[in-house]
Amino acid sequence: MSDAIIPHDLSHAASAKTLAAALAIAAFAYEAWFFDVAGRQGVAAMGGLVWALFCSAVFAAIALRGRPGKARGVFFSVSALAFIPSFIAGLVEARGHMAVSGAEIIAAQVPFCHIAITTSILPAALFQTLDFPAQLAGSRASFYPMLLYWLLSLVTVGRGWCGWVCFYGGIEDGISSLPRKARLDLGKRGPALRRINYAVLAFVALASLGTLIPVYCDWLCPFKLVTEYSDPVDARSYLALIVFVGLFLGLVVVLPALSKRRTQCSTLCPFGALQSLLDKLSPYYVAVDTSACVSCGACDFSCPMFALDQEARSTGAAKSSCVKCGRCFNACPKGAIGYRARHARSGLDIWSTLASRARTKGEASAGLGFAYRALTAALETLSALLSPALLFPFTALSFGMIISTGFSAQTMTRLVNLIVSGSFSAGGLK
Amino acid sequence: MKRTVWALGSIFQSLLLVAVAASVPVVFINSSYIAGRFAAILCLNVSPELSGGKVLAQFSAPLDDDDGPGGYEYPLGGAYEKGELDITSYTVRFPLSRPAWHAKGAFWQLELTFAKATPNGLAGGGFRAPAVHIYIGIYGAASGSTESAFGEGELVRFDPDHPWDYVVSVDGWSPSGEIKSADGSYSAPVDTTWNAQLRRLTLRIGLDKAPALLSSVLAGKETWYYVLVGAYDGAREGHFAAVRKDANLHDGGGARDDDSPRVFDLLVPRGTSKSSELSSEDSGKGILALVEPVIVGGAEKVAQPDRAAALAEAKSAETRDAAERAQKIAALPSPSKADADIVGELFGLGLEERARAAVDMRLATDAHDPLALAYRGALVALSASRASGLGEKMSLVAAAYRDLDAAAGGAAAFDPKERIAVLLCRGNVSSAVPNDVFGRAAQGAADFDAARLLAKGSGDAALENDCLAKAALAFEKAGRTEEASARWATLAGKESLDPRLRLELIDRGY
Numbered sequence: 050m051s052d053a054i055i056p057h058d059l060s061h062a063a064s065a066k067t068l069a070a071a072l073a074i075a076a077f078a079y080e081a082w083f084f085d086v087a088g089r090q091g092v093a094a095m096g097g098l099v100w101a102l103f104c105s106a107v108f109a110a111i112a113l114r115g116r117p118g119k120a121r122g123v124f125f126s127v128s129a130l131a132f133i134p135s136f137i138a139g140l141v142e143a144r145g146h147m148a149v150s151g152a153e154i155i156a157a158q159v160p161f162c163h164i165a166i167t168t169s170i171l172p173a174a175l176f177q178t179l180d181f182p183a184q185l186a187g188s189r190a191s192f193y194p195m196l197l198y199w200l201l202s203l204v205t206v207g208r209g210w211c212g213w214v215c216f217y218g219g220i221e222d223g224i225s226s227l228p229r230k231a232r233l234d235l236g237k238r239g240p241a242l243r244r245i246n247y248a249v250l251a252f253v254a255l256a257s258l259g260t261l262i263p264v265y266c267d268w269l270c271p272f273k274l275v276t277e278y279s280d281p282v283d284a285r286s287y288l289a290l291i292v293f294v295g296l297f298l299g300l301v302v303v304l305p306a307l308s309k310r311r312t313q314c315s316t317l318c319p320f321g322a323l324q325s326l327l328d329k330l331s332p333y334y335v336a337v338d339t340s341a342c343v344s345c346g347a348c349d350f351s352c353p354m355f356a357l358d359q360e361a362r363s364t365g366a367a368k369s370s371c372v373k374c375g376r377c378f379n380a381c382p383k384g385a386i387g388y389r390a391r392h393a394r395s396g397l398d399i400w401s402t403l404a405s406r407a408r409t410k411g412e413a414s415a416g417l418g419f420a421y422r423a424l425t426a427a428l429e430t431l432s433a434l435l436s437p438a439l440l441f442p443f444t445a446l447s448f449g450m451i452i453s454t455g456f457s458a459q460t461m462t463r464l465v466n467l468i469v470s471g472s473f474s475a476g477g478l479k
Numbered sequence: 480m481k482r483t484v485w486a487l488g489s490i491f492q493s494l495l496l497v498a499v500a501a502s503v504p505v506v507f508i509n510s511s512y513i514a515g516r517f518a519a520i521l522c523l524n525v526s527p528e529l530s531g532g533k534v535l536a537q538f539s540a541p542l543d544d545d546d547g548p549g550g551y552e553y554p555l556g557g558a559y560e561k562g563e564l565d566i567t568s569y570t571v572r573f574p575l576s577r578p579a580w581h582a583k584g585a586f587w588q589l590e591l592t593f594a595k596a597t598p599n600g601l602a603g604g605g606f607r608a609p610a611v612h613i614y615i616g617i618y619g620a621a622s623g624s625t626e627s628a629f630g631e632g633e634l635v636r637f638d639p640d641h642p643w644d645y646v647v648s649v650d651g652w653s654p655s656g657e658i659k660s661a662d663g664s665y666s667a668p669v670d671t672t673w674n675a676q677l678r679r680l681t682l683r684i685g686l687d688k689a690p691a692l693l694s695s696v697l698a699g700k701e702t703w704y705y706v707l708v709g710a711y712d713g714a715r716e717g718h719f720a721a722v723r724k725d726a727n728l729h730d731g732g733g734a735r736d737d738d739s740p741r742v743f744d745l746l747v748p749r750g751t752s753k754s755s756e757l758s759s760e761d762s763g764k765g766i767l768a769l770v771e772p773v774i775v776g777g778a779e780k781v782a783q784p785d786r787a788a789a790l791a792e793a794k795s796a797e798t799r800d801a802a803e804r805a806q807k808i809a810a811l812p813s814p815s816k817a818d819a820d821i822v823g824e825l826f827g828l829g830l831e832e833r834a835r836a837a838v839d840m841r842l843a844t845d846a847h848d849p850l851a852l853a854y855r856g857a858l859v860a861l862s863a864s865r866a867s868g869l870g871e872k873m874s875l876v877a878a879a880y881r882d883l884d885a886a887a888g889g890a891a892a893f894d895p896k897e898r899i900a901v902l903l904c905r906g907n908v909s910s911a912v913p914n915d916v917f918g919r920a921a922q923g924a925a926d927f928d929a930a931r932l933l934a935k936g937s938g939d940a941a942l943e944n945d946c947l948a949k950a951a952l953a954f955e956k957a958g959r960t961e962e963a964s965a966r967w968a969t970l971a972g973k974e975s976l977d978p979r980l981r982l983e984l985i986d987r988g989y
Binding site: 080156181189197198341 | 870
C-alpha cells in the first residue's frame with residue numbers, strides 16, 4: 050500500500066482539474082435542479098431552488114478544492130437541522146402532536162427510518178413480517194423505499210452514509226466540530242467503542258427477531274427527542290423516556306462537544322455498525338499513502354469515528370468505521386490521505402498514464418504539438434473527472450441532497466412562507 | 480500482457496465509478512417502481528401484533544349509499560354532513576392473544592371506514608355524526624336474539640337463521656364504546672380509536688375478562704355481523720336518530736312512515752342490496768325490515784360471472800367505439816374558427832393539432848379561459864409523454880400543471896359540463912404521470928370524484944361510472960387500496976355498466 054495518491058492528483062494540470070470540476074459542478078447543479086425545482090410550483094419551487102443552490106454551492110466548494118473540507122460539514126449539519134423542523138411541523142400538522150399515538154400504530158403510519166432497518170431486516174427475511182408499525186410503501190419514510198435506499202447506499206457510499214446522508218448524524222457531526230480543542234481524549238478507547246457498536250447491532254437485531262418488536266426504536270433511539278416519541282403513560286414508558294433523553298444528551302450533545310468525536314454514531318447506532326460490516330461493497334474507501342505518512346497522528350485526533358490509528362495508518366486504509374467525511378484530509382500535514390477506489394492497483398489510472406504519454410510525444414513532435422497538447426488536456430480532464438477525489442463527493446453529496454430533498458426543500462419552503470406570509474406552513478409544496 | 484490487464488482494469492473501474500455515481504439519481508427516479516417490485520417479491524406484512532391482528536375478512540361497501548332504503552336525508556342540524564354515515568369498508572381481524580407494543584391483554588379488533596370524516600372538537604370519540612351498532616353472532620351459541628338490543632333502536636329485525644350474541648355500540652361523543660351480550664349478563668367498554676386522516680374507526684374488544692363464548696373467537700369460530708349506521712342522537716335509545724317523512728334538526732327525513740328503519744347505511748352480503756333489505760318493512764302488518772348479516776368463515780354463495788363473455792362484450796364495445804369515433808371524425812366540418820367551440824370534441828377524438836389550434840383561438844380571445852387552459856395543459860402533458868429527455872419531460876409536465884391548476888382554480892364558477900371537462904383533464908394527467916415523481920395520483924382521484932358528483936347531478940350515468948372507475952384506478956396508483964375498493968364496490972352495485980367496466984370488475988373479483 051505504498052502507492053502514491055497525492056502525486057496522482059498533483060500530476061494533473063491545474064486547468065484540467067478546474068475544467069473537470071466545472072463539468073462536475075454543472076452536472077450536479079442539473080441534478081439539484083431536477084430533484085429540487087422541476088415539477089414544483091410557486092413557493093415550493095422557491096424553497097426547492099434555495100436548497101438546490103445551497104447544495105450546488107457546497108459541491109462547487111468541494112470540487113474546486115479537491116477535498117470535502119468544511120463544506121461537507123456545513124451541508125451535513127444544515128441538512129440535519131432542516132430535517133428536524135420539517136419533520137416535527139409535518140407531524141403536528143398531520144396529527145396535532147409529536148407523540149406517536151395508538152391510532153398511528155394501529156394504522157401502521159409511523160414513519161420508518163433507515164436505523165430501523167437493523168431491527169426489521171431479520172424478521173422481514175425470516176418471517177415475512179415487518180416488526181415496525183410503518184407503511185410498507187407509499188412514501189419515502191416507509192419500508193420498501195428505505196430498504197431500497199439502504200441497498201443503494203451499500204453499493205455506492207457504504208458507511209459514507211453516516212458522513213454525508215444520515216439526517217441524524219448531521220446533528221452530532223456539527224456538535225463535534227464546534228469546539229476548537231477536545232477536552233476529553235477518547236482516542237485510546239477507540240477499539241473498545243467499535244466493539245460496543247457491533248455488540249449493540251447484534252443485540253438489537255437478535256432481540257428484535259426474538260420479540261418482533263423494534264427494540265432499538267422502542268428503547269434506545271436518542272433521536273426520538275427531536276422526532277417523535279411515545280407519550281409516557283406508565284413506569285415502562287417513563288423508563289424509556291429517561292433512557293432516550295439521557296442517551297441524546299450524553300452521546301449526541303455532551304460527549305461530542307467534549308471529545309470532538311461522534312460518540313453516538315460510533316458506539317450506539319446499529320445502522321452505522323451494519324454499514325461498517327458491509328462497507329466493502331462500496332467501491333470507495335479512505336486511503337493513507339504510507340510512503341508519505343510521517344505518523345504524526347494528527348489524523349487520529351481529527352477522526353470523529355475512531356477510524357484512524359497506528360494500525361490503520363500502517364495498513365494504508367482507514368478502519369471500516371470510517372464515514373468518509375474527509376476531516377482527516379485537512380488534518381494531515383503531508384496531504385497523504387484521500388479517497389481511493391477499492392481494488393485499484395495503484396494511484397495512477399489509465400487516463401493520466403495516457404496523458405503523460407501524449408505530453409511526452411507532444412514535446413518530441415514538432416508538427417503535431419497542438420494536437421498532442423489538446424489530447425493531453427482532454428485526457429487530464431478525463432482523469433480528474435473520473436478520479437475518486439471528485440466522483441466520491443459527487444456520489445455522496447447527490448445521495449445526501451436527493452434523500453434530504455423532501456424535508457430540506459420543505460423547510461426552505463416553510464422559511465420562504467414565514468418571510469412572505471408570516472406562516473411556517475408548507476403551503477404551496479407539491 | 481500485465482499492462483493490458485491493468486489498462487482494461489483501469490477502464491473498467493472508471494466505468495464502474497461513473498455507473499455508481501449515475502445509479503443514485505436513476506434509482507431515486509425509479510424508486511416507486513423498484514419499491515413496487517420489492518413489494519411483489521417480498522410480500523411482507525406489518526406484524527399483526529402492532530396493527531391489531533391479521534386480517535380475517537374485509538368487506539367493501541359502496542359509496543354514496545348512506546340514504547337508507549333510498550331517499551333518506553340527514554338530520555338538518557349542523558353536526559351532520561353528507562358522507563359521514565357512509566361506510567366504505569369493514570374489517571374483521573383475527574383476535575390477538577398476546578399483543579405487543581403499548582397494548583394491554585388479549586383483544587379482538589374490528590375496523591370501519593367512512594366516506595367522510597369531520598373531527599369532533601367537542602367530545603372524546605373523535606368523530607361526530609355516526610352512531611354504529613355491530614351485532615355479532617358466533618357459531619355454536621346456544622341462544623341469541625333477533626331483536627334490537629336498544630328497544631326501538633334501529634327499527635329492524637335480524638335474520639332468524641343468524642341470531643346475534645353480542646352487540647357493540649359506538650359513537651363519537653363517548654370516550655369509549657360498549658359491548659354487551661344478548662342476555663344482558665355481560666357488558667364491558669370497548670376501546671375506540673379514530674383516525675381522521677384515514678377516516679377509520681378502530682374498535683378493540685378486550686377478551687381477557689370476556690365470557691367464554693366471546694373468547695371462543697380466539698379459536699377461530701365462524702362469526703357473522705350486522706353492521707348498522709345511524710345518525711347520532713343522544714336522546715334516543717341506542718343513540719340512533721329517528722327518521723321521519725321530513726327531516727328536522729335532530730331527525731332524518733325521507734322515511735315512508737315512523738316504522739321505517741333508522742339505518743342510513745348497512746353492510747350487506749354480496750348478491751343482496753341495502754335498499755332492498757331496508758325497504759322490506761311492512762308497516763301495515765307491523766313487520767320491521769329484515770336485515771341479513773355478512774358472514775366470516777362460512778361459505779358465501781356468489782354466482783361466478785362469465786369472464787369470457789364479458790371480454791367478448793368489452794371487445795365489441797371497443798370496436799363499436801372506434802367505428803363511432805371514425806364516423807365522428809369524418810362528419811367533422813373543415814377546420815375553421817368554429818373549432819374554438821368544439822375544442823373538447825376535437826381533443827376527445829384525438830385530433831391533437833386541430834385541438835391545439837382551437838385552444839389557441841380561445842386563448843386569443845380570453846387568456847384565462849379555464850377550458851382552453853385545461854385542454855392546453857392536457858395537450859402539453861401528452862407531448863411530455865413523447866419527449867425523449869427526462870428533463871424535458873419534467874419541464875413539460877410542470878408546464879402542463881401550471882395550466883391545469885390554473886384551469887381548476889378558475890373553473891369553480893363554471894357550468895358543470897365544462898367544469899367536468901377541466902377536472903377530467905387534470906385527473907387524467909395526474910393518473911398518467913409517475914406518482915413517485917409528481918405524487919399527483921391522489922389528487923387525480925379527487926378530481927375524478929368531484930367530476931363524478933357533477934356527472935351524477937347532471938344525470939349522466941355513463942360518465943359517473945367512468946369517473947368512479949378512474950378514481951378507483953388513481954387511488955390504486957396512489958397506494959390507497961381501501962378507497963379504491965370502495966369505488967369498485969360502488970361500481971359493482973350499478974345496474975347498467977359499460978362492458979369494459981364490467982370486465983374490470985370481474986378481474987377484481989366482483
